[in-house]
Amino acid sequence: MNYVDISVELFIGFILLFLMTKILGKTSINQVTPFEFISALVLGELVGNAIYDEDIGFGYILFAVFVWGLLMYIAEMLEIKFLKLRGFLEGNPSIVIQNGIIDRNELRKNKMSINQLQTLLRQKDTFSVHEVEYALLEANGTLSVLKKSLYSTTTQQDLDMHPRPTFLSVTFIIDGEVLLDNLKASGFDETWLQNELVKINIKRVEDIFYAEWQQDEGLYVIPMVQSTAK
Numbered sequence: 001m002n003y004v005d006i007s008v009e010l011f012i013g014f015i016l017l018f019l020m021t022k023i024l025g026k027t028s029i030n031q032v033t034p035f036e037f038i039s040a041l042v043l044g045e046l047v048g049n050a051i052y053d054e055d056i057g058f059g060y061i062l063f064a065v066f067v068w069g070l071l072m073y074i075a076e077m078l079e080i081k082f083l084k085l086r087g088f089l090e091g092n093p094s095i096v097i098q099n100g101i102i103d104r105n106e107l108r109k110n111k112m113s114i115n116q117l118q119t120l121l122r123q124k125d126t127f128s129v130h131e132v133e134y135a136l137l138e139a140n141g142t143l144s145v146l147k148k149s150l151y152s153t154t155t156q157q158d159l160d161m162h163p164r165p166t167f168l169s170v171t172f173i174i175d176g177e178v179l180l181d182n183l184k185a186s187g188f189d190e191t192w193l194q195n196e197l198v199k200i201n202i203k204r205v206e207d208i209f210y211a212e213w214q215q216d217e218g219l220y221v222i223p224m225v226q227s228t229a230k
Contacts, residue, residue, distance in 0.1 A: 091139035133166040173211035
């Protein structure tokens with residue numbers, strides 16, 4: 001294989017990977033899920049092998065990238081259409097700190113030590129577990145932290161106010177589908193949810209893009225249209 005062939009195949013591989021990135025969507029590196037990370041590695045390996053193997057021509061590069069890109073595209077479309085499959089492929093967040101208490105079982109399930117948890121907390125400018133009310137380990141490995149009201153950043157709205165309890169918001173509806181487990185865990189049922197939606201003139205769950213509930217704020221709803229309701 002001469003330098004011209006290598007240059008041409010590198011150029012083709014670069015263009016194909018660039019096109020696959022555009023087609024499959026924009027995801028920043030710190031938002032990549034384990035499934036997407038493995039897919040990217042395999043795609044890069046396919047192109048790399050095709051470029052440096054003298055017995056493999058341009059047709060192999062085109063075919064390999066097309067098939068793998070098609071599989072990734074189909075997987076992403078299925079994730080968008082089927083909520084349960086989305087959780088299976090992307091994973092679900094885990095509550096590792098709840099009501100200020102570290103959940104050792106969740107840490108064990110996610111193969112995480114206390115030291116690793118402390119490291120992630122420090123990256124969120126939290127240097128004591130005592131400051132945390134809730135901490136969620138996201139599917140991409142990052143940590144989302146909700147501090148206790150006593151340690152949260154003060155805003156103008158907080159001035160002249162006594163410390164108040166901190167509550168974690170719970171997602172009830174995504175893409176027109178009710179998350180029954182979350183609803184029941186919060187002590188509600190579908191009848192209650194339907195009654196709450198009727199109060200804001202929404203008759204069908206299918207008309208809701210996203211809905212969450214927080215104990216001190218109530219139900220927050222975003223319809224399929226761009227306007228919001230509460």
